[in-house]
Amino acid sequence: xxxxxxxxxxxxxxxxxxxxxxxxxxxxxxxxxxxxxxxxxxxxxxxxxxxxxxxxxxxxxxxxxxxxxxxxxxxxxxxxxxxxxxxxxxxxxxxxxxxxxxxxxxxxxxxxxxxxxxxxxxxxxxxxxxxxxxxxxxxxxxxxxxxxxxxxxxxxxxxxxxxxxxxxxxxxxxxxxxxxxxxxxxxxxxxxxxxxxxxxxxxxxxxxxxxxxxxxxxxxxxxxxxxxxxxxxxxxxxxxxxxxxxxxxxxxxxxxxxxxxxxxxxxxxxxxxxxxxxxxxxxxxxxxxxxxxxxxxxxxxxxxxxxxxxxxxxxx
Amino acid sequence: xxxxxxxxxxxxxxxxxxxxxxxxxxxxxxxxxxxxxxxxxxxxxxxxxxxxxxxxxxxxxxxxxxxxxxxxxxxxxxxxxxxxxxxxxxxxxxxxxxxxxxxxxxxxxxxxxxxxxxxxxxxx
Numbered sequence: 001x002x003x004x005x006x007x008x009x010x011x012x013x014x015x016x017x018x019x020x021x022x023x024x025x026x027x028x029x030x031x032x033x034x035x036x037x038x039x040x041x042x043x044x045x046x047x048x049x050x051x052x053x054x055x056x057x058x059x060x061x062x063x064x065x066x067x068x069x070x071x072x073x074x075x076x077x078x079x080x081x082x083x084x085x086x087x088x089x090x091x092x093x094x095x096x097x098x099x100x101x102x103x104x105x106x107x108x109x110x111x112x113x114x115x116x117x118x119x120x121x122x123x124x125x126x127x128x129x130x131x132x133x134x135x136x137x138x139x140x141x142x143x144x145x146x147x148x149x150x151x152x153x154x155x156x157x158x159x160x161x162x163x164x165x166x167x168x169x170x171x172x173x174x175x176x177x178x179x180x181x182x183x184x185x186x187x188x189x190x191x192x193x194x195x196x197x198x199x200x201x202x203x204x205x206x207x208x209x210x211x212x213x214x215x216x217x218x219x220x221x222x223x224x225x226x227x228x229x230x231x232x233x234x235x236x237x238x239x240x241x242x243x244x245x246x247x248x249x250x251x252x253x254x255x256x257x258x259x260x261x262x263x264x265x266x267x268x269x270x271x272x273x274x275x276x277x278x279x280x281x282x283x284x285x286x287x288x289x290x291x292x293x294x295x296x297x298x299x300x301x302x303x304x305x306x307x308x309x310x311x312x313x314x315x316x
Numbered sequence: 317x318x319x320x321x322x323x324x325x326x327x328x329x330x331x332x333x334x335x336x337x338x339x340x341x342x343x344x345x346x347x348x349x350x351x352x353x354x355x356x357x358x359x360x361x362x363x364x365x366x367x368x369x370x371x372x373x374x375x376x377x378x379x380x381x382x383x384x385x386x387x388x389x390x391x392x393x394x395x396x397x398x399x400x401x402x403x404x405x406x407x408x409x410x411x412x413x414x415x416x417x418x419x420x421x422x423x424x425x426x427x428x429x430x431x432x433x434x435x436x437x438x439x440x
Binding site (some may be wrong): 113147153172 | 326329341352395399408411423428430
């Protein structure tokens with residue numbers, strides 16, 4: 001049981017380390033669509049394996065062992081995990097699940113609040129013009145979100161640049177980027193080691209919208225110029241910088257990517273990802289299987305009672 | 317320059333954006349000239365008529381044609397509140413996708429270089 005647990009955890013660690021590299025090695029839409037579920041799978045596998053190890057201790061507690069009809073002594077004897085390790089693993093797993101639910105709930109609530117507030121803002125998917133001299137543009141979450149742009153920015157851009165800007169924000173709505181970002185944030189909340197990967201995914205989501213816009217206006221350089229000009233205009237208008245951590249970050253990197261040819265899918269990152277996911281799932285599955293066996297053994301020889309029918313006890 | 321086909325609805329937004337960016341009202345011909353010669357005059361007319369029906373633009377007669385202006389309504393108050401969240405670096409704004417993030421001094425220098433590069437290459 002120790003070996004599959006260590007494999008699960010080392011695959012999770014490996015994924016946490018190579019995740020940002022994989023995100024950069026794949027076209028942004030592919031990177032998002034693969035790495036978001038991958039982060040969730042890896043996070044769930046690690047938490048599940050830890051939860052099972054924690055349960056090998058919980059199962060020794062009086063009421064639990066009576067309910068499960070297994071012998072706590074036998075279990076204590078058989079389990080490869082010292083109490084402190086088992087308790088530690090269980091606490092980490094519970095903390096991870098709690099954190100994920102708290103962050104997920106909070107973010108969903110915010111998305112719904114913004115969606116609700118958007119009610120009077122034109123029709124779903126429409127452009128909302130804000131009468132403001134400072135250049136700014138953003139999209140609200142969901143497929144029916146709104147694209148908000150200030151007159152300051154609209155006036156500063158050419159018609160072609162405005163088209164690129166609208167295409168970018170529209171891509172956020174069409175591909176429901178808010179939901180991908182929600183899943184990313186939940187995975188990173190459950191497992192802080194996945195934070196660098198989550199940051200890389202957030203960047204990939206912006207790049208995805210950039211690539212979509214480039215395809216729509218059939219001019220990568222136009223999108224690059226729009227991005228660069230908007231970022232410089234925004235900066236000029238907001239000096240001194242407030243130092244806030246805003247989305248849509250790392251503009252130079254996005255501009256450079258648009259000045260280069262469109263990215264192509266590559267086999268190596270896909271293979272690495274597939275191998276990691278398979279190993280992680282199989283290893284976590286093995287942890288569960290071994291845990292089941294442990295309880296079965298403890299259940300098959302209850303102390304001081306005649307052996308009852310052999311039946312499998314499944315973990316929660 | 318060759319331009320790709322616009323998905324439905326996008327043209328409407330481009331027209332609203334063009335009108336909002338303009339200091340004065342615009343005729344359909346002026347809107348078409350700005351958005352690109354690949355658009356048919358009648359297409360622009362149709363879009364403007366639809367926007368007018370929705371109450372998103374107003375029109376007044378200028379000579380033989382109509383001139384259109386973008387309308388701003390009180391609904392933008394909500395949008396302004398969201399923008400304030402972004403400006404304040406408010407945690408609640410995390411669900412909004414901003415077009416560009418904030419720049420460091422280094423980013424700014426890099427971007428100016430990249431922009432020169434991009435525009436320089438544009439020259440035939």
